[in-house]
Amino acid sequence: MRSEANESRGRAPLSLRLATLGVILFLHVPMAIIFLYAFTTDDATFSFPPPGLTFDWFGVAVHRPDVWQALLLSLRVALIATLAALVLGTLAATAVYRSKFFGREAISFLLLLPLALPGIVSGIALRSAIGMADFPFGFWTIVIGHATFCIVVVYNNVLARYRRTGRSQVEASMDLGADPLQTFRYVILPAIGTALLAGGMLAFALSFDEIVVTTFTAGHEETLPIWMFSQLTKPRQRPVTNVVAVFVIVLTAIPIFLANRLTQGGSE
Amino acid sequence: MSPTRPARDRDSQGPEERPVLLRIASFLYLRPSLVLALLLGPPLVWMIVVYLGSLVFLLIQSFFSLDPFTGQVIRVLTLATYKDLWTPANLDIFFRTATMAAVVTVTTAVLAFPLAYFMARYASTRLKTVLYLAVLLPLWSSYLVRVYAWRLILAKEGILNWFIQQLDLTRVLDLLLRAPVIGGPSLSVSFLGMFIVFVYVWLPYMILPVQAALERVPRSLLEASGDLGARPGQTLRHVTLPLAFPGVIAGSIFTFSLTLGDFVVPYSLGNSSFFIGQAVLSLTGTAFNIPLAAAFTVVPMGIMAFYLVGARTLGAFDAL
Known part of the structure; x- marks a missing residue:
């Protein structure tokens, strides 16, 4: 300070x-x-x-079914991937915070790996493994890829919050006779609530924008970034792409502002 | 998260009266390693099975080969694919990508430093928050949108050319574009344009760690340097810069790795000379040569592993 x-x-x-x-x-x-x-x-x-x-292009964009399909798919993928990341990231953060065990340091590294390695590496690795398992490419394979690199965002946020909150409140709650459920409901959850929200929103933004891994795992599905990428190479009504881009900028800016608000003074 | 905190036994309440969840909680309290397994199990299984499993599988695939006649993957371990990788054309691709990644990394470091330095040393708390958000926003906002923006800017009839015309600098630009390697028919199809866009999209990844590193330089150290007679320039060179270096290395992990693995920028602004990302994409997408694509990705993986080990010895992980 x-x-x-x-x-x-x-x-x-x-x-x-x-x-x-x-x-x-x-x-x-x-x-x-x-x-x-x-x-x-x-x-x-x-x-x-x-x-x-x-202002015409805003009207045109609203009536383009391909835009809507891509947008809805991206939203659905981001939602499910974020939920999965929230659960897995919180579990990992809790484990790392409350216990010491062999390989604890490696957990952070393992979780960070999908973000640190070039996207094509993760992309093609997932693609060949999924293809090998004969799993059909589509919605769920996109979700699997996204959840994998979103976990670390939630994990970092929650772990930072745990470290800031400390253990004393939980101990006080138990000493005062609260049972584990009450402690969880009234002490732990409020303490990590905003960290979960912030981590979740960042994970959402990350998933909503991802293209490199998605290209390999999407099969024939078209998320919004993939739609935009196709517009880069073979555009149709160029300003429509801009309208969508404006929408995307605004939509991703909101969670970032909020997440920054929620974590201010700590877990950056 | 499951209720795992210790339960207090209350004498007034017999075990049979307690709700099931509480009984589970008490049961778990006595078995901390079971709790750990329950907590760590799901994320660990996910990461190891889904992610590490895929990576290992990818590595194995690079030792398979493709039957040249049937196009089927032959599942026999061989080095044949790596021999295919070792062609002048492919080596060109690696060299081109790594050079671009290195140049982009150095440039982002140079551009990031003044802003990071200003944020860490001079900005008021309020201004710092504003600047922080101004860096964070592009970092998290859609990378594709940001690449797309440069398509608009660099287009022949676009805004940059318009400005260049207004300033009567068209001849300078033509000269630049006629230069070998970096040039091209227009800025939107040239390595120069690609370089600008790479720097633009990865710059925030460099600013934040450098700023974090500068933030940690104790003010007393700078004052000591001044008191001992160093001029501001000397303090900057001999105290601030060395201490900021781990931050630069930490940022370079991102800028380097992201440039190595990208295919969007080369596809949108490049010509027919491929980058690693494009090569991998076309090998999986159109050529269906997964073994060769796998072997291709082993190279950036190796470069990054090498890089990360180096970064670790330089203390960059503390700056992340």
Whole structure:
């Protein structure tokens, strides 16, 4: 923790402030351009400045069945994958927090592996194993892939929260005569509740956007990122892609803002 | 989570009166290793069976080979597939991908440092939260959308070219695009464009660990350096940078690994010279040569394993 009294360094040099501003702009201006192009009247090229502005594409996008199908599939996959990750991640975090056992350090590493290894490695590994098991590619194989790399997000959040809360509250609850169920219901759950919510929302955002592993496990199903990828190579009504992109940006921004709120001051 | 906390025996209540769940809880309290097994079992079985199992299976497949006539996988252990891997064309792919990953990593580190430094040293608590969110938002927001944004920006009739025309710099751009290797017919089909997009999409992964590392540099150390007569530049070079280095390594794990395994950016902005991701995708998707695709992925896996061991010795895991 830094004390504000130590803030005697004063203002940053101008060059540093300009560099900071430059990097922030570099990260955010492209997003703004997506918004702009959702309103262009030019549907064949990406001409700048746009020849005209219109709201029509929002209406067109709403009536495109392929958009809806992809969106609904992505939402369903993200929901189930998040639930699976919540259960498995919390179990793992609880085990690691309350007991010491052989290989405890390896658990974090094992859970992080699907995120640390290049996506194609996980993707093709799952694909060949699932193909070998003669399991039909589709909804459930996408869920399996997503749940695998979402577990670590929940795990990290819950474990960080356990470490911050400490054990004393649970002990106090028991000393005061609460039974395990009451302790769980009134002490543990409220303590880790927001961490679960934050981890769950991040897992949801992660699953909702994933494309690399999904490409290998989706079979003929089309999630929203896969739909967008197909629009990159063979576009149809380009501004519709922008409308969907705007929608995706907004939809993923909300859980990130909320998750940041919920975990503030700790588990970053 | 199952109720696993210790139960207190209450004398007023006989065991037969207690609800089933409580009896289970008391039963479990006396058997901590059973509790551990119940807690750890599901996630561990999932990760080991589903994930590690698949990885091992993939590794084994790379030692199978494809019958050139029938296109069937022959399940006999052989090194034939690795021999197929060792062609000049494939080596080109590895070299190209690894070079891109290295250049992207260095560039993101250079770009990340000023922002991370500003956040750690100068930003007020409030501004820091804002900047933190400004980095976090692109990190978590749709990667595909972010790649798509650059399609709009880099397109021939797009915004970047428009600006270049306004500034009368078209000739400079043409010169750049005519350069060997990095050039191409337009920015949207060139290694230069691909490089920009890679840097853009992975930059947040570098900023956060570098900022975390800088945040941990004790202020007293910098003051000591100043008191001992070092100029700010010297303090930066000899105190701050070495201490920030583990953060850079931690960030580079992500930028390097993500670039190695990506196929979206090369497909959207590249030409016909493949990257590892594209090669693997086309080998599984159209050629159905799973053994060769598996052998292909062993290379980035090996590079990453090597990289992670190196990162560990440099202390990068503490900075994650």
